[in-house]
Each structure stands twice: as C-alpha cells, then as structure tokens.
Amino acid sequence: MDSNLHKHYHDEEFDPKGLLDTFFCDENVPLIDENVGFPLKKLHETFSSGRVRGDTLIDISSGASVYHLLSASDIFKEIIVIEFTEPNIQEFEKWLKKDPGAADWSYAAKAVCELEGNREEWQVKEDKVRRAVKQVVKWDVSKDNPLDPVVLPQVDCVLSLWVLHVISKDRDAYRRNLRKLTSLLNIGGHMLLFGAFNMTYYKIGEHKFFILSYDEIFLREALRDAGYVIENMDVLPSRKGCDMLDYEHLVYVTFTISYQRAISSKRKFTEPSIQEFKKWRKKDPGAADWSYAAKALCELEGNREEWQVKEDKVRRAVKQVAKWDVSKDNPLDHVILPQVDCVLSLWAKQCRKVGAQLNTGKEE
Structure with a gap:
C-alpha cells in the first residue's frame, strides 16, 4: 500500500489519548483481548521464565502506552521510554505524574496482578512502573541519528510493541529502523518485538493511519539480516472482525544478537572500546573490575602472585592498542x-x- 494514502501518526497531528482509549485502555473495546491481553500474557511468561533479565530496559512502543511495562518493572530496575511525538511524551508524563485526565491503565494493572497471583495491589504495580521509569526521550524518524542529541546506554533488553510497522514507510525503512534498535542492545541482551502480519491501516475516529504490511517470511529475513537469532515466535490469528484495523495475525518474537554478529560487531572494535581498555590500564575511576578473573587465575597458578601484581604485569606488558x-x-x-x-x-x-x-x- 502507498504510504501516502493514509496519515502517519508520527508526522500528523492526532489525539494520543484517543489512540489509547480506542485500542488499549477500555476493557470493552472489541479487540482488547488481542491488543492488550496477548502481550500481557506473553510478557508475563517471558519475564517469569527467568530467561530475560538485566538492569535496564528500553521501551519503544506505539503511543503513550503503559500496560506492557507492568511485568517488566518486576525485572528491570530502570526503564527508558522512547516516544515519537511531543503529544505522546506529554500524555505519558501525565500518567507518570497522576495528573487529572491521564489515561486509565487500571484494567491492565489488575490483569497483570491476576496473572501473577495477585501478589500486589494494582495501584502498587502502577507505582512500581512510575519509579522504574528514569527517562522519556524522543525518537525523530526524520534523522539518521533519531535520538540526537540524546545518547542512551546499551541495555539488557529492548521492548517494542506495534511500532516498527507504524514508523516505517516501506520495507527498507523497516530494516533500517530495526538496525537502529539493534545499536541500543548489549551483546547477549534480548529484544522482545510485537507486530502484526498483513495489516494495512488502523483508525482513530474518522482518520485512517498507515501501517506497513509484511508477512512472516519478511520478518524472519529482516531479523536474520540484522544479525539476530530467533529464540521464540508466537503467532495469534485474528479472532474478531473490526473496521478499526485489519490484520491477519499478531506476532510476538524474542531474539538475541547472533554469535557471528557479536564477534564482528563494531562495538567490539571501536574507539569507545579502546578508551575503555585504556581506562583499565591507567587504573582510572570507573574502569572495568577484573579482580574476579585475576583472583581465579592466581588460584589456578597456586597463588604464586597476588592478584593486583598479576593485573599490573598485564599493564606493563601491553605496548600498543590498535x-x-x-x-x-x-x-x-x-x-x-x-x-x-x-x-x-x-x-x-x-x-x-x-x-x-x-x-x-x-x-x-
């Protein structure tokens, strides 16, 4: 479908609260089980399995959504939220501050508490998300470096719901945006991606918005070409007819950076890597701590040297960093x-x- 036939939510004015009320916040909307229930169940399964863990998560999802962060806040101490428009940022911050008129996510919070055995009251669950969110930044799709001038750290997990096919005007743009997300991920980290197969539009009120249509073959190829290994893919057929949007299947994919990409990644051969190594050589504050490895080696060698002596021997031996x-x-x-x-x-x-x-x- 020609991307010029419909509006694009990131470059057209629209009501961000209208998006949330239409698809996510009202438990009576026709597709709530698919739009909200499916992600909540899958993310609960993923995070409770223990396979995806870490300190920091980056969320880059469609609209000023909160529901998918409810389970994540149990695992990650810090969450960085990326939004695409100023109205979305303002709407999300209204919820963070508990401002009057903010989106009501109580339905999703109660659903997550039920999945978790009602371990917490839903208000407690929401407040945990608020405490975990440390930063809300804008992604400018018109820039080669969409986060400029903000510099984000590489993180243990990137979570993305319903957004790559929304911000990408064609399949080449989808691949480019996927690679940009890859740059935010630590080697060994996970990306959790929700999308829809063969979807072409969604509606807010009388306005129709563009969606890039793709299928499972394209998604697998795009992930492979970006250097990912798929760990799991769940596909949910559309169960209800609705003129607010069209899709054949929802999809949830968990994947990691492949071994081959990890060893050839520029992140292993860049100036920042060199600077980090030099920090350790100079014993600069904040340098990486290799004491565990040094102590382990001394133990293997019969503790012939103190571990600090072993580290200093390496520092003296290194003559060049290229x-x-x-x-x-x-x-x-x-x-x-x-x-x-x-x-x-x-x-x-x-x-x-x-x-x-x-x-x-x-x-x-």
Whole structure:
C-alpha cells in the first residue's frame, strides 16, 4: 500500500489519548483481548521464565502506552521510554505524574496482578512502573541519528510493541529502523518485538493511519539480516472482525544478537572500546573490575602472585592498542604491526586476516 494514502501518526497531528482509549485502555473495546491481553500474557511468561533479565530496559512502543511495562518493572530496575511525538511524551508524563485526565491503565494493572497471583495491589504495580521509569526521550524518524542529541546506554533488553510497522514507510525503512534498535542492545541482551502480519491501516475516529504490511517470511529475513537469532515466535490469528484495523495475525518474537554478529560487531572494535581498555590500564575511576578473573587465575597458578601484581604485569606488558576496522579489507589500515609468535583470539572469526600476523611456524 502507498504510504501516502493514509496519515502517519508520527508526522500528523492526532489525539494520543484517543489512540489509547480506542485500542488499549477500555476493557470493552472489541479487540482488547488481542491488543492488550496477548502481550500481557506473553510478557508475563517471558519475564517469569527467568530467561530475560538485566538492569535496564528500553521501551519503544506505539503511543503513550503503559500496560506492557507492568511485568517488566518486576525485572528491570530502570526503564527508558522512547516516544515519537511531543503529544505522546506529554500524555505519558501525565500518567507518570497522576495528573487529572491521564489515561486509565487500571484494567491492565489488575490483569497483570491476576496473572501473577495477585501478589500486589494494582495501584502498587502502577507505582512500581512510575519509579522504574528514569527517562522519556524522543525518537525523530526524520534523522539518521533519531535520538540526537540524546545518547542512551546499551541495555539488557529492548521492548517494542506495534511500532516498527507504524514508523516505517516501506520495507527498507523497516530494516533500517530495526538496525537502529539493534545499536541500543548489549551483546547477549534480548529484544522482545510485537507486530502484526498483513495489516494495512488502523483508525482513530474518522482518520485512517498507515501501517506497513509484511508477512512472516519478511520478518524472519529482516531479523536474520540484522544479525539476530530467533529464540521464540508466537503467532495469534485474528479472532474478531473490526473496521478499526485489519490484520491477519499478531506476532510476538524474542531474539538475541547472533554469535557471528557479536564477534564482528563494531562495538567490539571501536574507539569507545579502546578508551575503555585504556581506562583499565591507567587504573582510572570507573574502569572495568577484573579482580574476579585475576583472583581465579592466581588460584589456578597456586597463588604464586597476588592478584593486583598479576593485573599490573598485564599493564606493563601491553605496548600498543590498535583499532581493527571490520569494514576494511585491510582492517589495520595505517598501522603496521610486526609478525609475532602467538596470536590470541577470543570470540572472533576473521581467521585468515588474524593469521597473517603470525610468524612462520607459530601457532594461533
């Protein structure tokens, strides 16, 4: 479908409260079990399984929604919320501050408490989300760096509901936006993605808004090309006819960065990585703490040295820190390194290029 035929919610004025009341907050709307019930159940299953954990979660979802953060607040101490328009940011902050007229998420909060065995009162559950949200920032879809000038940390989990197919005007844009989300994720972290197959529009009042239509084949290809490994995919057929939107299936996918992407990621070979290593060499405040590994090695060696002595021996031995640019045929361009007696490589596979650094007859 031509993306110019309908409005786009991120570049057209619309009532953000109207979106929430139409699809998410009113338990009597026709699709509440699918729009809200399906995500609540799947996120409860995911977080209660213990497979997805960490300190910080980034949420990048459609509208000023709260319901999907209710289970997440039990796992993650900090939540960063990304919104796409100023009206959405204002609407979300109204709920954070308990302002009069804010969206009513009590239906979802009560539903989550029921899934969890009613361990907490629903008001307590909502307040836990409020305490966990540390930042609300804007994603500008018109920019190559959509968060500029904000710099966010890489996090343990990125949660995204109903949004990639809303902000992407074509499939190439979908792939680009997926890669941008990837840059927010720690290696080893998880992305949790909700979407819809073969959907073309949704309506708020009399206004029809564009949705990028895609199917399961495209989604699997896009995730694979972005360097992800799918852990689980759940597909829910549409159960009710409704003229407010059209889709054939809802989909929930959990995935991680693949091993191959992890070892070739620029995040492993960038100036920030070099700076972090140099912080440790200089014993700068805030440098990574390798005491556990140093103590473990000393124990393996019969405690011949104190662990601090072992670390200082490494610091004295390191004579050069060079950058490897994975985008170049000569990844050490402008740096001439000698051939050496041993090459040590953990979790990297550019074997022929690494092997070129070895003296003849020596082992990798």
